[in-house]
Amino acid sequence: MDKALEHQFVALLEKHQNIVHKVCRLYTNNQDAHNDLFQEITIQLWKAYPKFRGEAKFSTWMYRVGLNTAITLYRKSKRTIKTQEFETVSFKIKAEPYDDTQDQQLKLLYQAVYQLNDIEKALVFLYLEEKNYSEISETLGITEVNARVKMNRVKKKLRTVLNP
Incomplete structure (x- = not known):
């Protein structure tokens, strides 16, 4: 993917990352599972981003991807969230500490x-x-x-x- 798309995605994710944190808080009960789910939702958002057509607000689309990812993983793993490696793209996101x-x-x-x-x-x-x-x-x-x-x-x- 091109760098402009990557920068656009990172900026939107940084702006709306609290949405992902809230979804993680809802579907996990410890910090490690929260971090794993956050990573998995971020991966799914990145994979789906090129197909984002802008018909809905980015935040609405982000909720949908995040909730679908959490529900799918929650059902598959029966409360144990598994993640996949994500080495193809190396962008840095300034993670805000989540006030628990x-x-x-x-x-x-x-x-x-x-x-x-x-x-x-x-x-x-x-x-x-x-x-x-x-x-x-x-x-x-x-x-x-x-x-x-x-x-x-x-x-x-x-x-x-x-x-x-």
């Missing part, structure tokens, strides 16, 4: 979210990222009505778990 300190309410919310299935987790994640139902449906590949119905069911489920 959360207050008690956020920890409780994450514990409740961990109990959800993969699609429900993705739905909650996008909702908490303040994505509208149109963006959520586009990212998850479901209808907007289906996204609304699923979200209402997930909210009820979370209320039950958080307020027994």
Whole structure:
């Protein structure tokens, strides 16, 4: 790939890397798994970047690739994330340290979210990222009505778990 494309990708990834960190936080429970998943999502984003047509916002496309990668790996490995070597491209990304300190309410919310299935987790994640139902449906590949119905069911489920 040409250098201009590589520089463009790196700049976009650096700008939006918190999206990847959030996906990793949602699907992993320790720092090593987080780092491995971050690397794997970055690889998948790089591989798919030449096909990115710009029909959706880069961040929406990034959510979709990141969530699909996490869900696929999560299902395949049953909570053990495996990575592949990535030696063909050597670009440096200034990784921002991910602040893992959360207050008690956020920890409780994450514990409740961990109990959800993969699609429900993705739905909650996008909702908490303040994505509208149109963006959520586009990212998850479901209808907007289906996204609304699923979200209402997930909210009820979370209320039950958080307020027994």
